[in-house]
Every structure is written in structure tokens, then in C-alpha cells.
Amino acid sequence: MHEKCGVVGISTADRDVARPLYYSLYALQHRGQESAGIVTHDGFQQYEHVEMGLVGDAFDEGDLDSLNGSNGIGHVRYPTSGSVNNCCAQPFSVSFKSGSLGLAHNGNLINTDEIREELAALGHAFTSDGDTEVIAHDLARNLLEEDLVRAVKRTMSRIHGSYSLTITHDETVLGVRDPQGNRPLCIGELDDGYVLASESAAIDTLDGELVRDVRPGELVVLHDDGSGFDTYQLVETEQTAHCFFEHVYFARPDSVIDDELVYEVRRDLGGALWEESGIETDVVMPVPDSGRAFASGYADAAPEGVDFAEGLMKNRYVGRTFIMPTQDERERAVRLKLNPIKSTVEGKTVTVIDDSIVRGTTSSQLVELLYEAGAEEVHVRIGAPPIVAPCYMGIDMASREELIAADKSVDEIREEIKADSLSYLSIGAIADALGTSDSNLCLGCVTGEYPYDIEGEQTDREVERPAVGHSSADD
């Protein structure tokens, strides 16, 4: 359903980075399945291989062998801006007078058109209709006049929205996180170098150690020889807008994001769900995979006699359901993907736990399946608040018309999915589990108020829109 992209960047002493990049993209595959790409640099030349499809299909041995150099970046894409084809697949490469750039982006800009028009008027030719290429061109232009750090700062002052970037400027690999820290990015240490990645699970895959999260508004420049990194706080941040949905659904449970292990946050949210709306049934079962940690936290908080059971089996070869274009296909996909284990359900009262309801396809199909398998009662508990509004920050979430909670009360939704009861988690529980306050999170999809200035939408804070026409690195 709602995916986002994954980015990675690696600098090693003298080892070819193509394979470590490839493995880390594998670790981030859940973040995007439309295309995969790697750009490397060997000190003389930039190499790239970008293809549609899954990481395992996009590269063969020959492709990896041809990506020379000990510095490089990689990307897995789920599109949010621009076409779903080769033109928008990433990393983007730009060659310009003083060098070459490769750029990989997770996030979504909301002033793409303004910047594209301005750069086009200055003679920049774009090959895609997406937001990422605009960042690459803007940076390339600034690099003609300024050093790397000032050029990045100037681009950051012009682009508005969410972005975690990994960039190659010739041999140098850098990472940038937007001033609100909307999307994750972290730094890891390898035996012979450093890595930047959307999620720490990618660092684990390389047997590396998580050093820390990149700070909102920070630029990290890895040393070309893998010996360390320099950091520059280019924009000071008073208030963050971390995406809470990373913790609820997107990220892998084994990743640490903004100092919190995703698995523990989800278990805490499950415990809070019990506190807020627990109901004693014979069994509690997760909707695999993303409902698992919630259900284990919920069942642990429940009194004895409420047993945790794996009552639903998932066919691991069926991808995420909500990228399917038609409702008919989405319903078929749920049936292909999930099957109840009759003996754990028959004659029992059941609580089924999922992380979120978007269109309602999964929950309504599941309730029906569980009744067919002989459940006596089916109660649904959801580890997030109702999703009432779209996401503009890099997640492909349905439009308002498709969101079941956009214009329905919880009771109306319960009726539609035909459950005996339905409860969502409160917004307050999310901030508590993350050890922060609502005002440091992006809660746009559950409140309809965004920490950004989005045309036609409400904002939940004072926002400054950067001037596109006249901005300077010293602003």
C-alpha cells in the first residue's frame, strides 16, 4: 500500500561498493518496489545502473561488476511524484561543467513546479516530470558558483517538503535530511568505511554499527577514503515533523529510527491499545506482517486467558496489496495473501490486530474470512488513529475519496467492515510511545493539519515558505 523510497550511500577505503550497496538496497526493499538503482564513482568516472523492478531482478553479476569505485549511492523507489517509468527511476545523474552528480531521494517536494520553471527558464533540460531531478539540477547549478557545503545549503533554502537524500559529487558521498526530519536517515560505521541509510537494518546487513541518526537540517559528508565523516548543521530546527507512520507501518521492526527501536514502539502501541480499548476474547491475532508487534504488546498487556495466536497465514510471495490499481484486484490480493488457520479460530471469540486501515479492503475481507472459518465474534483493533487525509510527504496514500475514514465515523466503518467492534488508537498514545509531543510529529494523515504549507490544506504550525527566486546560502 503506502510505501516510500529507500536511500543508501557508502564510502569505503578501497573496496568496490557495488555489492555492499546492492545488499543494503535488499535490506530496504520494503520501502519501494518499482525500481532500483546504483551510482558509483572511482575517482575518474561515474558509473550507473538503474532499472525498473525489484533489487534482485534489476542487477545481475555483470551489472554489479561494471559499477566500479569505492564510493557510491543507491535507491529503491515507490513513486510519489512523476511517472512510474524509467525516466523517474533513481538515482538521478547530472553531468555539469565542474563534475558529475548522482542523487537519490526519499520524500516529496511541494514546490517542484516553481523550481522547475525557474531552472528551465535558465536553460536546464529535464528528462523527467518528478521532483527528484529538480533537486539534482538545482544543486548542480549551485555547484557552479559555490563549494559543496554552500551549494547544498542554498538548495535546501529553495526546496520545500520532505527529503532524505544521498548524493555523490564525483567521489564524495553525502547525506542530507530535511529541516523537519520528516523522513529517516542514519549513519553507520563499517570495518573499512561509513554508510548512510534510510533505516539501520541496512547497516546491520553490512555488519556495521549504527552511529546515530542524521539530524534534521544536517549535511553529512563521508570521507572519500572511508576514514570518517564531517557534519554541518545547515538549517537550525526548532520543531521537527517526524513521520509517525514510519514507526507504525513503513519501517522494518528491526530498525532504529530517531533513537527508537521500531519493534518496541509497536509493542508499546499494542499495550496502549489494550489500555484504551482492550476486549477479552479467546484469542488475539495479528494481521501479518505489520500487525505482529502490536498484537504481541496487546496480548502481553491483556489478562491471562487472552491468548496470542498466529491465526492468519501470509503468502510471502504476494506483495503489498494497495499498489494494485483496481479494487477488484486488491480484494483478490488480500485473499491470495492471507488465509486463516481454522483450528485457531473455530468456535472462538477473536480480536484481530492490524497497524492501520486505509481503504478498508484488508479489514473487511479479513472479518469475512474469520467468520467463514468459524469465529464466533470478530473484534478489530488498530494500532494507529483513523487515516482521514492524504499524505503529501513521500507516501503513496489514497486520495480522500478512497480513505474509508475521511467521511465516516468509527461506528460507520465498523458497520462497513462488519466487525463486532472496532477501535483505533488515540493520537496521544503515538506521541507517548515515541517519547515526544504531537508538535514534533507530522500527523497530517490523521489530523488533516500539516506541518507544511500545502495548497488547499490546513497547517498545524507557523511555516515559512522559502523564496524560490532570490535565496542565498547566507540567508
Ligand SMILES: O=P(O)(O)OC[C@H]1O[C@H](OP(=O)(O)OP(=O)(O)O)[C@H](O)[C@@H]1O
Ligand atoms: O485498509 P487497507 O486499504 O486494506 O490498508 C491497510 C492495510 O495495508 C497495509 O498492509 P499491506 O497489505 O500494504 O502490507 P503488509 O503485508 O506489509 O502489512 C497495512 O498493514 C494494512 O494491513
Ligand SMILES: NC(=O)CC[C@H](N)C(=O)O
Ligand atoms: N517515495 C518516495 O520517497 C519518492 C521519492 C520521489 N518523490 C519520487 O517520486 O521518486
Ligand SMILES: [Mg+2]
Ligand atoms: Mg498489512
